[in-house]
Amino acid sequence: MEVVLASSSLDGGIGCWDLHTGAEQLRYKSCSSPSHGLVAVGPRFIASSQLREPSATSGSVLFWSWSKPQVEVKSFPAEPIKPLASNHLGTFIAGGALSGDIYLWEVETGRLLKKWRAHIRAVTCLVFSEDDSLLVSGAEDGTVRVWSLFMIFDDFRGQQANNLYEYSFTGHSLHVTDVVIGNGGCSAIIVSASEDRTCKVWSLSRGTLLRNIVFPSVIDSIALDPAEHVFYAGSRDGKIFIAALNTESDASNNHGMHIIGSFSNQSKTVTCLAYSTSQNLLISGSEDGKVRVWDARTRRIVRLFKHAKGPVNNILVVRRENSSNHISSNVQPSSRKQGNLPPPLEKYANSIHEDSDMNTTISLGGGRSSLNPSYLSSHVISNYIKELQHQGSAAASEMETEKLKHDYQRAMQMANQWKNMYENLNKFCVNELLDGSQARTLDENHN
C-alpha cells in the first residue's frame, strides 16, 4: 500500500491517504511542521520537527507510530530544528537547526552522535544520498553543501582537513528552498531551488554546476522524475514547471530556457511536491490546504485530498507493508513489538554513557543466514558403507595379507626354533638316559 502523508505549518495534524483507493487513513494529531520537517523513519514511525512560532527559541521533534494517532515520543533538542531527514533504513535522523548546525542522532538509542557547524545561517533542507553515505544540506545563506558522514565521524581526518564538507556549492544568492539528489551513486546530480528564482543542477562527481535554470517565479519545491529526464518545480505563482535534465528542450515555447512546459492548478503557491514511482503520479501540496494528485503523463488531476485550512508544506509518499488497520486488529503482539518507539532524541552529546558509545543495537539475521539443519541418516549410511568398503578394498586387504604373511613367517621361524630346541633337548635326554641305563647294565653286569 502506498500512502500519502501531508502536514501543515498550522496545526492540522498529519493527513494520511491511500494513494490507490483515495481512502483517508489515520490522522496523526497535533503537528505543525516547518517545511521539510516531516519524515518517515524507515518503516518504523513518522517523525516531525515542530516550530510553533518562527521566533521561538525552542522547538521539539515528535514521533508517531503508524498505528496510533497520538504523539508517542516527544524530544526537545537544544535549539529549534527545521528540516529532518532519515537514512533509508531508519537508523539515523539528521536535523538542521536555525543556527546552521546539523544534528545527527542514532534512532535506536536516541543518542546525539554528532553536531557540527554546517552553515552560517539556518539550515532549510536536508537529504541523504541514495547509499546513505552522503548528506546534502541547503541553507538560508544560499549555500548547498555535501557532507560525507565518514568525515564527520572521523575526528582525526576532520581536524586535518580544512573543511568538513566534500563540496560547497555557492551559486544561489538567496535562501535555498529545496534540494533533491538523484540516483547513480557517485555520478548523481543534485538539484537545488532557491528564492533567487533559479534552480541549479550540480554534478556530484565533478563538483560543478551543470545547468542553471531561471524561472519566472520563486521555486519552493522540486521533484525528480525517477528516470531523471526532467524535474518538476512547484512555483509560488501556482504553476508546476517541467524542466529538462536529460531530454530535448525547446526554447520556442514561452517559458524560458530548459523549461519544457508547465501546468497549473489555478491556485496559490505550490509548496511541496512528491513523486510516486509505482504509478507515475505527481503529488503537489498547495497553500490552500489541498493535496492534488496528478497523472504525470496527461498532467490532469486524478485525485484531490483536502488536508486543512492552512498551507500544506510537507508531502511524503511512503510504501507501507501492511495497512495500519490490519496491524491493530490482527497481529496484536507483533504490532506492539513494532510499535515500541525508540527513546526521545537527546539534547546534548552525552559523555556519561561511555558504555553505549561502544555498543550498537542491531537486529541480527536480516539476511536470513541461519543454517537449517540437514537430514543426516542417509549420509550416515553412505559414510559408514564407504568406510567399510575402504577397509575391504583391494589395496587394504593386500596390505593386510602381506602383514599376515609376515607374521606367519615369523611365527614359523619361532616354531622351528622351538622345535629345534626341543629336539636337541630330547636328544640330550635320550642320550643321558641311554648312557645311564648302559652304565646301570654295566653295573649290573659287574655285580
Place this chain on the structure above:
Amino acid sequence: MAAFVHFGNMHDVAFKPRLLQSLIRDHLPDENGPFSEPSKLSKAVALVKKHSLLSESFLADSTPPKVIEAWKSAFSSWLNRIFSLLSTSMPDKCWAGISLLGVTCEECSSERFLESYSAWFHKLLAFLQSPADSHLVRVAACASLSDLLKRLSGYPKIRKESSSCAGKVVQPTLKMLTDENSEAIWDAAVHLLCTVATSFPFSIRSHYDGVESAIALKLLSGGCSLDMSQKLAHCLALLPKSKGDNESWSVTMQKILVLINDQLNLAFHGLEEETMRDGVARLLVSPGKHPPPPLGGYILAEEVRNKASQMTEQALMSNVSTLMSVCCLMLKNSYPVKVNVPVRLLLALVERVLMVDGSLPQMSMPFVTAKQQENICSELPALHLSSLELLTAIIKSLGSQLLPHAAYIVRIVTKYFKTCELPELRIKVYSVTKNLLITMGVGMALYLAQEVINNAFTDLSSIEHTNGDILNGSNSNDSAGATQPSSHRKRKHSNATGSLQEQDQGGGLGLEVPKNRPSTPISLRIAALETLESLITVAGALKSEAWRSKLDSLLISIATDSFKDGTVGEELSVLQLKEPAATATDLQLAALRTLLASFLSCARGRPPYLSEGLELFRRGKQQTSVTKVAEFCALALLALEVLIHPRGLPLVDYTYEDNNSLGEVHSNLQHEYFGRSNSTPYGLPQVPPDYDENLCAEWLENGNGADVSRDKDTKNNQEPSEACRDNDPEVLPVHVSSDTNIQERAQMDSEAATSADVEMKTVGDETNFTMNIPTEAHNDIVSEKILSDSTVPHNEGSHMESDHGNSVNKDLEFASQSNSLWQTTSGSNIFQEFAFKVDGDNSLADEDDFPDIVDGDPDSDSE
C-alpha cells in the same frame, strides 16, 4: 503369477510399490541371514530417494485402488522389516534398521509421519539411552532422531508434543557428549543438539548451563579436529537462541570475549605493547559492573586456567581462532530480538590480534625463547585470518550503523594492509575492503580509494612489467602519491609501483622487480581486481582524477595479457585431479569485469581504451569453449552498446504537441542525435570534441584509419576550447552543436542530399536555445572554432553563417516576448565570464535590471 503384469512407464504409480517390494526383498538385510553386502543398502536408499518410493503420493481419483493398496502394503512391509532389524542383537543390523528409520522420517508422507512419529521416537530414544550399544548404533540413533525432529519442526500445529519430544532428547545427548570419548559420537551428538537448538530452541532452556559447559569443555580442552571444533562453535553460537532475549546474547558474547582476551594474554605475553592490552581490558569490563561468570561455569574455568598455563602457544591460539568463529556465527545467525553488539570491543580485539606480527620488542627479548616465538609465528596467520573473518562479520551485520566506527575500521585495515604479505591474508583483506566499499558506499570509497589503488597496483604489477612503458608515462605526471603519507612502506616489493612517491623520486628510472620475488598467485590477483572493480563501481567518477588514467591503462593491459596466456591454465586444470582454486579463466573474467566497470563508470566522455576494450570483448565472445568468458563478453558488449549508441527513454512522454509537427523522421533523428551528443546527462560539457567526432565516424562507418590521425590533430588544437567548456556549461550547446555539425557536414558531403537537409533542421533547432547572445560574440566563437579545426571543409563558414542568420531572426522574435529578456541577460552575463573579450557596457546595463543573477555565477560554484 504377476510376472507379466506390466506397468506403463517409469512415471507410472504402479511401478513404485513394485520396486519397493523388490528392494525390500533383495537389498535390505534380513534378521536371519548374514548382513553380507552393506553397499546394497546405500543403493536401496538412493533408489528410494530418487523415485520417492516412500512418499505414497498419487492422484487420488485417477489411481486404481489396487495400486494404492499395493503401495500401502509395500510400505508396511518396509516398516516391518525395519522393526525386525531393530529387534535383533547384531549391532550392524540394528544400525541398518535405525538408519533406515531415519530415511523413512525424511521421505514418508505427512499422514504416515504424524500417525507414527511418536512410536518411532520412543524406539530411537531407547537406543540413545542404552550405554551398552556400540558406537555405530548410537551415532545412527542420533542422526535418525535429528531427522525426526527436523521433520517435526515442519508441523507447527503439534508444537507442544514435538517440543516435549525434543526436551527428552537433550539430557541423554549431553550424557553422551560428556561420557563418550569418540569423535564420531560427539559429532552426531552435537548435530542433534544443533537441530534441537534451531528447531525447538526453548526445549534446551532447562539444560542451558549443562550444554554450555559441555561444549565449552570440549572446545577448550583441545584435541578436537578442526571440523569438530567448527561444529562445536556452531552449537555454542546457537545456544543464546534458546533464551531468546537481548541479555543472554550479550552475556554469552561477553563471556566469549573475556575468554578470548585471557587466552590472548597468555599467548601474546611479551609480544605486544601494554597499552593495547590495557585498552582492551578497559573496554571488556566497564567500571562498576561485575564481569559475567566465565564460560561453562567456575569449575570448568578453573580447570581450563590450570591447563592453559601448560598449554603451548599454538593450542592457545587455535582456541582463540575457534572462539572468534563463535563470535562470527553469533553475529551472522538470526536472532529474535534486537541485540547490543559491543562493536568497539570487538574491533579492539581484532586490532589487537592484527597488530601482533611475531616480532619481539627489545625489552622482552630475554623472556621469550626462540622456540616460543616460532610457535607463535606458525599459528599467527590462522589467527589473523579468523580475526579478519570476524571483521567481515561485524561489517556485514552492522551495515549502515557502522558509521560511527567506520573511521576506526579503515585505520585498522589500512595499517594492516601495509604489513600484510601472505597471499591468503591479503586476499582476505581485499575481501574486507570490498565489503566495506559495497556496504558503506560513496563516502567509504573516498576514504579507501588511495589505499586500494596502491595495494592493487603492487599486486598486479608483476604482469605490468611487460608493458611498463605505459605506466612510466602515466606515473611521471602523477601526483596522487602526495595524499598518501606512507613512503616508508615495510613491504619489500612495494617499490615496484606501489608507492608512487618513490617512483617519482626515482625520476622514473623504470621498474625494478626483485629477482627472488615469488610471482603473485592468481587468486590474489583476482582479489585485487575484484576490489578495484567494486571501487570503480562505487566511486569511479567521484574525485578519481588522481588515479583514474593510470588505472585505466593498467586494466586494459591486464585484460589484453589475459588473452595471451589464457589457454595454458585450462589444460593444466584438466590434468589435475582436483580443480585448482583459481584458474587463468577466472583471472581473465575478473580482468574483463573490471574493465567493463571502468568503461561504464567513465563520467568524462569517451573511455580512453574503448576501442581496444571492444575488440577484447569481441574476441572473448568468440571463445565459446570457455563459456563463462563468452557469456560475460556478450553481456559486456550489450552494456557497451548503449555507450556507443546512447539513447534516452523517458518514462513519460514530455514533448508537446507543437513539437510533433516537425515530422516523425526528424524528431527521431533529432532525438537520437541529441542523445548521442550528451552521453552523460546534461552532459554537453563533459563531451570532449574528439568523442563526438569518433562517434560520428563509427556511426557513419567512414573513418577507417583516417580518424585516428585526425584524433591526434584535434586533441592538440582543442585544448583551449575544452577549458572554456569546462568553465561554462551555459554556452556549450553552441560549441558542441556547431562542432558536431561541422563534422557531420564533413562526413555528409558524400551522402545523399536529403539527409543533409534533415541535419540542417537539426542545426536550426539545436542552436536555437543558446543563440540569444550578442552577435559579435557568436561570430567570434564560430570563427575561432573553424580556424582551430584544420580538417573542416572550407564551405563550412558560409554554412554556419546561414545558420546564424536564422538564429538571429529567432532572437528578434524573442525580443518581442517578455520572457526572452531574461535569457538575453543571463546569456550575456555568462559570456562575460567566458574567455572571450566582450564589451562590458552591454552586460553591465543588464545587470542593473536584474541584480539577482549576478550571484548566480556558475564559475565560483565549487571550492
